[in-house]
Amino acid sequence: MADSTPPPQPPDARGTPRAQAVGRAVENGVAYARRKLRAGEVGSLPVVLVLAVVWITFQSLNENFLSPRNLSNLSVDIVGTGLIAVGIVFVLLLGELDLSVGSISGLAAAIFAVLNVNNGVPEWLALIIAVLAGMAAGTVQGYSFARTRVPAFVVTLAGLLTWNGLMLYILGTSGTINIDENGLVAKLTSYYFTDDAVAYGLAALAAGLVFLVSYLDRRRRLAAGMPHRSLQVIGLRAGALAVVAFTVAYLLNRFQGLPLALLIFLVVVAGLDILLRRTHYGRQVYALGGGVEAARRASLRVTRVQTAVLAVSGTMAAIGGLFLASRITSVSQSSGSGVLLLNAIAAAVIGGTSLFGGRGSTWSAVLGMLVIQSISSGMAITDTPAAVQFMITGGVLFAAVVIDALSRRSQEAHGRA
Template identity: 85%
Template structure:
């Protein structure tokens, strides 16, 4: 029998709790998320969404072609394969953030590997000392180039093009007539890519620590922005974001543990990326880097140390190139005259751009290199598994890079229309 009172609307608060029903609350949350997504898309604030969608499409495609693509073995190998070039791409991110380009990173990576191999193998220098000297060689090369760019105001790609030739010649001179130096397969550098933490607790522990740190940093950032009256995420948004990252981290840990465990190379890579991300986002130096990417003339008029920042950025790029070169040498336990050549430079730049770092400067993070490198290496790995010709790999990677550049250009135009660029 129908009463005279009207039934409450589905979204009305319940009498006992004073809150909307659970279904209505979920619908409101989804509507709010869609509204935020639309606002960001219209304003050109795409973030990492495009590259995540591309990565998902690549994985789904190759998994449908070969069921072993997402196997624990292949994913573990993939996680190690991205490290060497990925570290170089992280350095490229710093250079792109100030609106410049470093073409010498491939040659610097080969030079550092040659310095280490010759000192350690040919001259008996202890591995730890040869390692430090090799990394410092990359830092010195980047510093010299950065200072030259800052003082002469010649575009970085011109200065580093000269560096590409110079450092490649220096590498060939150091290696000498033998051309190839084999590393100790049981040595320190070889262990960088061959060592795994086989206990399950290692991978799960890293996932738990990473998730906890993300939540704490996000929560503190939210409270700081609230105190300053700035736009901020809701607490529910922080929890949702952390839960998503936790699901990704623990799934990755589970898959790695099903093969050989957590690779040491991957752990080092993630620690370096996270540390440099903090440098960019949380330090005065990082804010200066983004400021230079916005407008170098405005930075000069604001009395920023443009010379120091440009020099430091190229020094970071050179350092990361040297470290990446050592990881690449570790993967094959040898250094030859072909070190640092081939597609290494193009892949490093492509990884940074595909991952979301703007070619116009001022937008991007170190995590861009991780995402971009995942896309490039996933395509390469999928091509090998499915016996696809290398020519097709080049075309697909080139297409993805072209799409990333177009998206970057469109995003910048949208930001200019909204007065944000």
């Protein structure tokens, strides 16, 4: 009797252990994403999709939009306002708003210019004094807000007028002060690492650190019996970051190299993200965003945390103001005015930080600024009127607020808010 057993088939690519591991990683990642979306935790997905649509649209209108030159300029242009937006994220996590960041940024730039250019104070010392002035302004506002319990937007609205008036008083009738184009502050946005190995090395380091931190966090959660990500999901996230990082490094190296401003920006954002997510102070900030009275009953030092948050916002506004002055190598009576405040707030909200408090991260500012600056850059390349830019940005901001509200409602339905 003939044997009816089918002859063995050669293993296809999907049957190899490596391919199976990759398949499991993708399946686990998709399942993890679905669980988050069902619970209303959309994360950065909406803003990433918006950014992709913006880039595809403007690239189709002008092939130079995604050129190495334009992307390099874009990576520097987001830094000044982006740093200010990072400070706004801290305040939004409390469910509050800081309206004074534009004025504080202009004040810090004016203090630096007057001390260094008009009075001959060394650049490094003038820079430190300017940053400390921003921190002091934020601390005063934070303490006033925490002690009087007047809404932060009211306190900082008064600060907006006060610090702007002080900036005008410091500048006097001098109008515009040009800073040294070869000085320390000017190099913040004009220096580039021209060695290709620097950009590629930092890209590899970033991906490796993300994998290591995620792996250690998984071990800690596993030991405590807490929910944790699988190794496949961790590897998939690190791999995706590596692809993005090396692509960015390749494109930047095709122009002038890695901008110092972008490197400082990403290091600051990562450092403050660790402060928020991995420290007792950061957990207190998120707890206050969930409810001030509940935090008081839990014996949290509400006054201290609220004061510190506004101090961080003021400090970041001052640093951002110095980067903005570096970009144009001058300070004037219009510094810190215009749409700077609106763009900083919009960047934080568009990036995914909740207006209701308690949800968001410093990386929200990066994504939000990429969207806003990409729209601005695309409009400039395609010679589109500025009025259209404001309308598009406003529409994106409105969509972000609606998504935030719907996400919060979904989380409440699942008992997560």
